[in-house]
Amino acid sequence: MPTRDEEQFAVYLKRFHPIAPEPAPTLRVGDASRRSLSPGTWLAAVAAVVLIGAAIFDIRSSRVVVSNTVRDVAYAERRARFEPFTMRSANAGLATAPSLDKAAVDDLAFRSPTSPFPQGKQSAVAVLSKEKK
Amino acid sequence: MRPRVDRTDRNTAEIEVLYRQPGAARLLFAAALSGDRGCAQDALQQVFLKAIENGSLSQAINKKAYLFACVRNAVVNDAKLQKQNMPLDIDSAWFSPPDRDYAAEQNLRRALLDLPQEQREVVVLHAWGELTFSEIGDLLGVSLNTAASRYRYALAKLRDAMFAKENSLCRLAMRSNSQSI
Numbered sequence: 001m002p003t004r005d006e007e008q009f010a011v012y013l014k015r016f017h018p019i020a021p022e023p024a025p026t027l028r029v030g031d032a033s034r035r036s037l038s039p040g041t042w043l044a045a046v047a048a049v050v051l052i053g054a055a056i057f058d059i060r061s062s063r064v065v066v067s068n069t070v071r072d073v074a075y076a077e078r079r080a081r082f083e084p085f086t087m088r089s090a091n092a093g094l095a096t097a098p099s100l101d102k103a104a105v106d107d108l109a110f111r112s113p114t115s116p117f118p119q120g121k122q123s124a125v126a127v128l129s130k131e132k133k
Numbered sequence: 134m135r136p137r138v139d140r141t142d143r144n145t146a147e148i149e150v151l152y153r154q155p156g157a158a159r160l161l162f163a164a165a166l167s168g169d170r171g172c173a174q175d176a177l178q179q180v181f182l183k184a185i186e187n188g189s190l191s192q193a194i195n196k197k198a199y200l201f202a203c204v205r206n207a208v209v210n211d212a213k214l215q216k217q218n219m220p221l222d223i224d225s226a227w228f229s230p231p232d233r234d235y236a237a238e239q240n241l242r243r244a245l246l247d248l249p250q251e252q253r254e255v256v257v258l259h260a261w262g263e264l265t266f267s268e269i270g271d272l273l274g275v276s277l278n279t280a281a282s283r284y285r286y287a288l289a290k291l292r293d294a295m296f297a298k299e300n301s302l303c304r305l306a307m308r309s310n311s312q313s314i
Binding site: 005006009010013014015016017018021022 | 160
């Protein structure tokens, strides 16, 4: 039979409460994540996915279709912008340019040595050159 | 061959409850056996993870006693804990003491560690684990009377160790009175 002292001491011992263990990481993380995904959460997730999908589809369908020809021209222009400018390409450009007056170019390149001054008049440069002689 | 037990959320939740609620007594039991709270914590987690993996807990009739037995096996089998005379870690408390009497808590820990292991096991299992002497006898493989007598010896030694330098009976009476008030 336990004595009164023993009983008192046992009561005293029980006033010391053992400290609880730290939560086990595996139990805490695994279960918490599994439990937090309730049917409502799943439903919300599915709804969000459907909404995002619909929005993407809507954006794609409303996009302006660019024809191939326009796209090709744009591509060629873009490409030409990055090609080096050479004499050959400059000549080719001049030859094909629609706004270029070819006669004017020829006139510049092969101007006749005839004086543009009227009869009886000379240029100052011509007079000076004669005086030196 | 052991029947396979499916791991369900219900099983895991039940194990989690068992881990948290009476877990303090099991941790104390492991610490009292090993002398080290960190090792005790590891052993306790190991026991519960195994219980989740193999589903053995659902087959146990007395889950409370079964988990104490698992903790005991885990601690005894742990090679790290085979060292004898492990020094008392002053900083790691095992108990939340009454009236913040941390000196008493340290005295109790020291007194518990000074007990022979078979007495220490019994006193922790009965006083804080709330197992009956019959359950303790089954767990340790001893008779009910042996378990009860070990408990009594342990109590006497603890009381002597904790109140050796003072007039123990007076102090104990004072503490008991202050509690009843």
